[in-house]
Amino acid sequence: MNDKLIETFLDEAHELLDGLEDHLLDLEKNPSDIEAMNAAFRALHSIKGSASMFGFEAVGAFAHEVEAALDFFRSASLPATPELSDAVLRSRDHIRALLDAPDSASAEEREDLIAILAGITGKATKPENAKEEAALPKDIREFTPGQFKTFRIKYKPSADCYHRGVKPEALIRELRGLGEASIRCDAQAIPALTQLDPESCYLSWNALLTTSMQKSAINDVFIFEEGTSEVSIEEIDHDDVMDGTEVKKLGEILSARNLPGGDIDKALSRQRPIGEILVKEMGTPEAVVEDALFEQQHARNIVKAAKDESDRKTIRIRSDKLDGLLNLVGELVTVQAQLSQTVKDSGDRHLHGISDYVKRLAGELRTTAMELRLVPVDSLFAKFKRLARDLSKNLEKELELKLEGGDTEIDKSVIDVLNDPLVHLVRNAADHGLEATADRAAVGKPTVGTITLKAQHAGAFVRISVSDDGKGLNRERILKRAVDRGVIAQDARLTDDEIDQLIFKPGFSTAEVVSNVSGRGVGLDVVKTAIDQLGGTLTVNSRIGKGTEFCLDIPLTLAIIDGFLVRSGNRNFVIPLSSVDSCFERERPKDPERLIVRGKDFIPYVSSRDLFGEDETAPTREEVVIVSVFESKLAIGFDQVIGGYQTVIKPIGEIARYAAGISGAAILADGGIALILDVAALARTHKGVS
Amino acid sequence: MLDITIRAPENAGIASIAVLKDELLSAIEKAAKGSSIMLDLSGTTHADSSLAQVILAFEATAADKGLRATIKGDDDLSLRSLLSSDSVGRPDGKAKRKPAEAEGDRA
Numbered sequence: 001m002n003d004k005l006i007e008t009f010l011d012e013a014h015e016l017l018d019g020l021e022d023h024l025l026d027l028e029k030n031p032s033d034i035e036a037m038n039a040a041f042r043a044l045h046s047i048k049g050s051a052s053m054f055g056f057e058a059v060g061a062f063a064h065e066v067e068a069a070l071d072f073f074r075s076a077s078l079p080a081t082p083e084l085s086d087a088v089l090r091s092r093d094h095i096r097a098l099l100d101a102p103d104s105a106s107a108e109e110r111e112d113l114i115a116i117l118a119g120i121t122g123k124a125t126k127p128e129n130a131k132e133e134a135a136l137p138k139d140i141r142e143f144t145p146g147q148f149k150t151f152r153i154k155y156k157p158s159a160d161c162y163h164r165g166v167k168p169e170a171l172i173r174e175l176r177g178l179g180e181a182s183i184r185c186d187a188q189a190i191p192a193l194t195q196l197d198p199e200s201c202y203l204s205w206n207a208l209l210t211t212s213m214q215k216s217a218i219n220d221v222f223i224f225e226e227g228t229s230e231v232s233i234e235e236i237d238h239d240d241v242m243d244g245t246e247v248k249k250l251g252e253i254l255s256a257r258n259l260p261g262g263d264i265d266k267a268l269s270r271q272r273p274i275g276e277i278l279v280k281e282m283g284t285p286e287a288v289v290e291d292a293l294f295e296q297q298h299a300r301n302i303v304k305a306a307k308d309e310s311d312r313k314t315i316r317i318r319s320d321k322l323d324g325l326l327n328l329v330g331e332l333v334t335v336q337a338q339l340s341q342t343v344k345d346s347g348d349r350h351l352h353g354i355s356d357y358v359k360r361l362a363g364e365l366r367t368t369a370m371e372l373r374l375v376p377v378d379s380l381f382a383k384f385k386r387l388a389r390d391l392s393k394n395l396e397k398e399l400e401l402k403l404e405g406g407d408t409e410i411d412k413s414v415i416d417v418l419n420d421p422l423v424h425l426v427r428n429a430a431d432h433g434l435e436a437t438a439d440r441a442a443v444g445k446p447t448v449g450t451i452t453l454k455a456q457h458a459g460a461f462v463r464i465s466v467s468d469d470g471k472g473l474n475r476e477r478i479l480k481r482a483v484d485r486g487v488i489a490q491d492a493r494l495t496d497d498e499i500d501q502l503i504f505k506p507g508f509s510t511a512e513v514v515s516n517v518s519g520r521g522v523g524l525d526v527v528k529t530a531i532d533q534l535g536g537t538l539t540v541n542s543r544i545g546k547g548t549e550f551c552l553d554i555p556l557t558l559a560i561i562d563g564f565l566v567r568s569g570n571r572n573f574v575i576p577l578s579s580v581d582s583c584f585e586r587e588r589p590k591d592p593e594r595l596i597v598r599g600k601d602f603i604p605y606v607s608s609r610d611l612f613g614e615d616e617t618a619p620t621r622e623e624v625v626i627v628s629v630f631e632s633k634l635a636i637g638f639d640q641v642i643g644g645y646q647t648v649i650k651p652i653g654e655i656a657r658y659a660a661g662i663s664g665a666a667i668l669a670d671g672g673i674a675l676i677l678d679v680a681a682l683a684r685t686h687k688g689v690s
Numbered sequence: 691m692l693d694i695t696i697r698a699p700e701n702a703g704i705a706s707i708a709v710l711k712d713e714l715l716s717a718i719e720k721a722a723k724g725s726s727i728m729l730d731l732s733g734t735t736h737a738d739s740s741l742a743q744v745i746l747a748f749e750a751t752a753a754d755k756g757l758r759a760t761i762k763g764d765d766d767l768s769l770r771s772l773l774s775s776d777s778v779g780r781p782d783g784k785a786k787r788k789p790a791e792a793e794g795d796r797a
Contacts, residue, residue: 183774190746194751198744199740
């Protein structure tokens with residue numbers, strides 16, 4: 001079998017398993033959620049089918065067992081029991097193990113799970129009216145006229161339907177579940193309130209349903225209405241309303257209803273809606289035109305659903321190919337800068353025009369290449385629902401996970417690296433942050449603790465925060481542990497912020513009991529290292545009794561940025577343009593300054609000469625650049641502002657650890673080097689002076 | 691002018707719908723021409739199409755008597771939702787789409 005095909009199958013199977021997990025978690029919250037049950041079933045069904053096709057026989061056979069258990073509940077319209085959800089979740093994990101490392105997946109566990117599932121279905125009672133084999137309708141987005149049929153359904157419940165315990169709207173909802181439906185309720189028979197018997201039904205429904213199901217499936221919906229209510233189901237010809245995949249015009253639909261052709265032609269010749277003319281002037285029954293319009297709208301819905309799907313068509317590309325593309329674009333940006341400089345020096349106007357065009361194309365190519373790598377952070381967040389659910393069970397704490405800003409997009413490579421740090425922070429919040437359920441109740445807090453995962457953009461950074469509404473950091477215990485471990489001196493005097501930062505020291509943990517969730521004495525330092533390696537920062541804010549928030553500020557991209565080129569002495573620096581708030585020129589101050597005043601703001605100030613040292617004599621004037629990162633601002637004095645500059649970030653590896661305020665380097669057009677400033681770190685370091 | 695608010699029960703299904711209808715009817719009889727009657731559904735958590743029928747009859751009857759009928763509640767209790775429908779042909783014909791207003795392609 002072609003390796004690429006298997007790779008594609010595995011990618012898709014993992015996606016299906018992620019979706020399955022989501023649906024099962026929904027089902028656990030709402031055991032009667034038919035949509036979630038059907039979606040979970042569909043995911044398992046797809047995995048089963050493809051696994052057998054690609055030679056993953058064990059996966060196919062096991063998925064079949066799990067699917068059968070799920071189908072037992074689904075076809076009998078039984079709510080999912082907690083035992084079922086739990087067993088299918090565990091089965092999902094086992095399928096994943098079978099796919100990732102077939103040899104290490106335990107056959108014993110597989111047998112156990114099959115026995116558990118059999119036990120669950122054995123215990124569940126299937127109602128007598130349960131459908132034995134419930135087929136699923138195909139997604140309407142796969143619409144092709146041959147595979148789908150359209151039915152016109154008219155349903156007029158008997159007046160006493162409410163007394164018979166029938167909820168007609170529930171039957172209509174069930175009908176909707178069979179495919180793409182357009183439904184109109186006719187309430188015109190309802191009398192005035194004085195005449196109304198509120199326990200009698202005066203309603204009727206007209207529906208158009210396009211579905212891959214047989215007519216018998218529609219009959220099943222109304223099975224208990226046979227003989228008591230009026231139900232008619234009639235298949236209509238797609239050709240009446242559609243021409244291939246195009247929706248017919250109203251006139252074409254009406255002419256198929258045997259209306260006189262002359263009338264239609266006359267009506268069309270006027271510049272007024274054809275329906276209006278036919279009804280008002282030519283005596284066409286209003287209901288005929290209404291029905292035609294209804295069918296036309298339904299056909300439009302079908303075509304739109306199918307088109308939306310085709311517009312969304314995607315292709316899969318290996319991420320290393322995208323990395324390669326971005327590297328090439330990076331090189332192109334560097335060469336283009338060199339070209340621009342050379343052309344500028346040559347003074348050739350013709351070449352100048354070509355160079356400008358190349359610059360614009362390189363810029364557009366760069367933007368497109370960057371966008372290709374952006375993925376919504378939702379794909380990362382979604383995994384945490386399961387983690388939160390498992391933590392809640394293991395720790396016996398009631399907890400709710402809130403996800404915010406899931407549509408925030410981040411570079412794929414950043415997402416890959418963020419997973420482990422976030423897992424650790426969420427575990428930490430559940431284990432150490434949130435109090436035990438009884439303790440929360442005792443202090444008047446809601447018994448359900450909340451952990452919030454949130455993403456938001458801020459200039460060239462994305463901030464991902466993990467917060468809880470737990471007890472907050474115990475600074476007394478942190479200090480004691482730091483002193484005991486020799487991290488700080490016995491008589492050290494630290495601010496609250498400084499104490500909080502101690503938790504990121506290697507081997508630091510205040511957990512008194514080592515649990516299997518967290519508290520092994522490793523962790524937060526590992527999280528900090530991972531974030532440092534991304535060029536990001538990790539901070540913590542905590543309030544006693546209110547909770548703790550960890551903020552991860554990560555650069556949006558690790559590859560190319562729009563920069564602001566500045567110079568100090570003979571050194572060049574690049575500031576990420578999105579961090580630049582403003583700049584101005586002024587006389588260089590004779591005495592050292594730590595603050596400048598801009599309007600009503602006092603902004604911490606530092607000279608680049610003081611930051612990075614400089615031997616050359618300073619010019620009499622300086623350019624001050626004000627940078628802004630999240631809530632912090634910092635003014636930095638330079639000798640010269642050169643201007644906007646698109647640059648490729650070259651990592652400087654371990655050197656960055658020892659070069660405070662530098663996050664990378666860039667190659668300039670003349671082949672020289674510019675250092676990229678880590679404005680977040682600089683702003684943080686100098687925040688204290690204000 | 692007297693403005694009246696009628697609160698629908700938490701469970702506005704077949705068991706309680708007759709009482710709600712009587713309250714609305716009594717409010718309509720009491721209300722002076724031009725005044726408002728509000729049906730407050732904000733405390734209603736369960737309802738079915740029998741409530742939709744009463745709302746439709748209430749609106750039409752109130753309009754006939756020159757009264758303003760308003761409904762307060764969330765989207766889950768909208769007529770379309772209660773009737774599982776994309777459109778509703780009302781008893782007074784107000785919201786019914788007329789061919790004259792149809793936006794369907796003309797030819």
